[in-house]
Amino acid sequence: MDFRCLFFCLIKPVEVEMTQKIVIIGNGMVGQYFLASLVASPAREQFDIITFCEEPRPAYDRVHLSSYFSGTSAEELSLVAPDFFSNHGIQIHLGDKALV
Numbered sequence: 001m002d003f004r005c006l007f008f009c010l011i012k013p014v015e016v017e018m019t020q021k022i023v024i025i026g027n028g029m030v031g032q033y034f035l036a037s038l039v040a041s042p043a044r045e046q047f048d049i050i051t052f053c054e055e056p057r058p059a060y061d062r063v064h065l066s067s068y069f070s071g072t073s074a075e076e077l078s079l080v081a082p083d084f085f086s087n088h089g090i091q092i093h094l095g096d097k098a099l100v
């Protein structure tokens with residue numbers, strides 16, 4: 001047994017992942033803009049991201065909501081690509097109202 005090797009193993013620093021949880025309540029236009037900005041930022045790596053959305057679907061364009069009645073579909077009004085949350089490792093809780 002090479003004891004120098006054992007000594008090296010014992011003092012080798014352990015790298016610990018240090019992520020913080022960030023919880024975004026509401027996935028409306030502002031919440032989604034915040035998420036898109038966060039995932040585009042180098043700071044993204046520091047966070048586990050969780051978002052709660054009271055509504056049954058993610059963010060949509062409320063400003064043009066009335067165009068739904070003249071034929072614009074829910075998919076066209078959506079502000080979120082279908083795979084946005086899974087691609088960016090974001091936990092989304094749809095239809096789930098956060099109580100504080």
Ligand SMILES: Cc1cc2nc3c(=O)[nH]c(=O)nc-3n(C[C@H](O)[C@H](O)[C@H](O)COP(=O)(O)OP(=O)(O)OC[C@H]3O[C@@H](n4cnc5c(N)ncnc54)[C@H](O)[C@@H]3O)c2cc1C
Pocket residue numbers: 025026027028029030031052053054055062063064065066096097098099
């Ligand atoms: C028909 C219509 C037309 C509009 N036209 C214009 C316009 O021309 N110009 C303009 O500047 N603005 C317009 N607005 C206003 C604009 O839509 C709002 O300013 C904008 O939607 C605000 O975005 P937000 O993300 O802050 O809030 P919201 O879009 O209201 O999103 C908040 C989200 O958070 C969810 N939420 C809230 N509390 C909780 C909770 N406790 N747990 C989980 N989820 C929660 C809500 O259900 C919602 O989905 C219009 C709005 C409407 C309805």
